[in-house]
Amino acid sequence: MQGWLDDETASRLDSYELRLQINALPGSEYKGSNLAVLASNPLYQRFAEVAQQAEALGLTGSARNQYIVENSRADMGRDSNHFYRDNATAHIVGTTQMSAAEAAAYREHVANTFHSPGYTVESQTYDDGSSHVWVRHEDGSVIEFTHDLDGHRHSQNEIQADGDQTGAFYAVDGRIISLFETDGAGDNADYNTRTATYDAQGRTDWIDVRRDDGTRDTTDYDQD
Ligand SMILES: [Ca+2]
Numbered sequence: 001m002q003g004w005l006d007d008e009t010a011s012r013l014d015s016y017e018l019r020l021q022i023n024a025l026p027g028s029e030y031k032g033s034n035l036a037v038l039a040s041n042p043l044y045q046r047f048a049e050v051a052q053q054a055e056a057l058g059l060t061g062s063a064r065n066q067y068i069v070e071n072s073r074a075d076m077g078r079d080s081n082h083f084y085r086d087n088a089t090a091h092i093v094g095t096t097q098m099s100a101a102e103a104a105a106y107r108e109h110v111a112n113t114f115h116s117p118g119y120t121v122e123s124q125t126y127d128d129g130s131s132h133v134w135v136r137h138e139d140g141s142v143i144e145f146t147h148d149l150d151g152h153r154h155s156q157n158e159i160q161a162d163g164d165q166t167g168a169f170y171a172v173d174g175r176i177i178s179l180f181e182t183d184g185a186g187d188n189a190d191y192n193t194r195t196a197t198y199d200a201q202g203r204t205d206w207i208d209v210r211r212d213d214g215t216r217d218t219t220d221y222d223q224d
Pocket residue numbers: 164182183184185186187188
């Protein structure tokens with residue numbers, strides 16, 4: 001099982017590094033959507049995080065790659081709603097000719113070992129070059145990302161299974177322009193939506209609260 005997931009993780013790591021190389025090429029049309037994928041796919045985010053740790057540990061070459069694979073294996077197990085975990089399990093159960101009782105125990109062991117919630121990634125690139133990515137988790141929560149033509153993150157929105165949402169809009173330099181919350185679950189009596197807008201210095205410029213009864217409260221701090 002471990003070897004199976006490691007093989008898949010290593011080939012994903014290859015494609016991750018290829019994407020990084022593509023980004024280093026000047027004038028690639030593919031660059032914006034490629035950056036968007038690198039920034040929003042949970043496995044690639046994990047690679048970026050672990051690669052940094054490997055670098056801090058002074059690891060290079062195959063030792064570095066091995067470190068990344070070992071520390072991303074559990075993340076690979078979550079990918080595509082446990083597609084690789086479950087396929088490997090079925091293969092192992094079949095080829096080792098386990099009895100029904102053994103197979104049940106083995107499946108349980110695997111599910112307990114690689115237990116992080118699964119997810120799927122869906123993405124779309126539009127005619128104007130901007131892109132939209134949805135990471136849908138097994139528990140019903142979704143993280144949505146939008147990126148512009150050049151791959152700058154434009155927005156990020158987390159939608160919980162109960163409908164509550166929290167999100168942000170970003171300027172091209174990564175600065176937060178606004179934060180918003182939506183009480184989709186209807187369990188917060190004091191608001192339906194609330195939005196805070198920030199100026200270039202990060203100061204609160206504007207707060208807009210819409211209540212469940214349709215009334216609205218706005219506060220203008222009149223910043224730049
Ligand atoms: Ca709520």
